[in-house]
Amino acid sequence: MPTLRLGSTAPDFEAETTKGTIRFHEWIGNSWAILFSHPDDFTPVCTTELAEVSRRAGDFEKRNVKVIGLSANSLESHHKWVLDINEWGKTDLQYPIIADSDRKVATLYDMLDYQDASNVDKKGLPLTVRTVFVIDPKKTIRLTLAYPASSGRNFDEIIRVVDSLQLGDKHKVTTPVNWRPGDDVIVHPSVPTEEARKIYPNVVEHKYYLRTTAQPA
Ligand code: BEZ
Numbered sequence: 242m243p244t245l246r247l248g249s250t251a252p253d254f255e256a257e258t259t260k261g262t263i264r265f266h267e268w269i270g271n272s273w274a275i276l277f278s279h280p281d282d283f284t285p286v287c288t289t290e291l292a293e294v295s296r297r298a299g300d301f302e303k304r305n306v307k308v309i310g311l312s313a314n315s316l317e318s319h320h321k322w323v324l325d326i327n328e329w330g331k332t333d334l335q336y337p338i339i340a341d342s343d344r345k346v347a348t349l350y351d352m353l354d355y356q357d358a359s360n361v362d363k364k365g366l367p368l369t370v371r372t373v374f375v376i377d378p379k380k381t382i383r384l385t386l387a388y389p390a391s392s393g394r395n396f397d398e399i400i401r402v403v404d405s406l407q408l409g410d411k412h413k414v415t416t417p418v419n420w421r422p423g424d425d426v427i428v429h430p431s432v433p434t435e436e437a438r439k440i441y442p443n444v445v446e447h448k449y450y451l452r453t454t455a456q457p458a
Pocket residue numbers: 280281284285286287288360390391
């Protein structure tokens with residue numbers, strides 16, 4: 242199995258989900274996608290994460306991002322757990338969750354940590370760690386994250402990176418440490434300062450390699 246890196250094509254697959262059978266690439270279509278795994282259904286941290294992703298449906302939609310969850314549980318289990326998530330999170334979870342009991346997709350995406358003995362099911366089989374894959378409309382992997390079972394992810398940060406990636410795809414800019422949408426951005430190193438001054442307002446050359454400008458629209 243080839244290692245998945247930034248720039249790899251996201252592997253395609255067919256899977257059962259809480260919203261029916263999907264072919265992954267076809268499901269993504271012309272959108273961006275966030276594929277995220279959680280260790281197990283009916284667990285506390287996972288419940289808070291899946292509820293948060295549901296509550297933020299509007300944030301994903303306005304960025305043209307589809308979200309899809311995954312764990313090594315059955316469809317029946319997912320459907321029952323979604324009732325709890327909705328009740329606890331005061332939400333109405335609408336995104337699909339992949340039922341990957343046989344770990345077919347988890348293996349394809351290297352989501353299983355065979356060395357983490359604390360993250361196994363009753364049979365001792367490894368459960369998925371908290372991975373995130375941000376995938377663009379060309380099906381290229383643009384961000385990967387792996388979190389331990391004990392630590393819930395920060396979806397503000399994941400959305401922030403989507404904003405940075407989408408901005409960088411549209412303009413020749415990159416984003417600095419702790420950037421938030423609306424903050425100044427960095428002129429891409431491939432753009433000479435003179436050219437940057439013609440394209441962007443108020444380019445400031447702090448160093449020959451560090452030029453900032455207001456965030457372009
Ligand atoms: C949780 O979601 O709370 C959790 C899941 C697996 C292991 C530890 C915690």
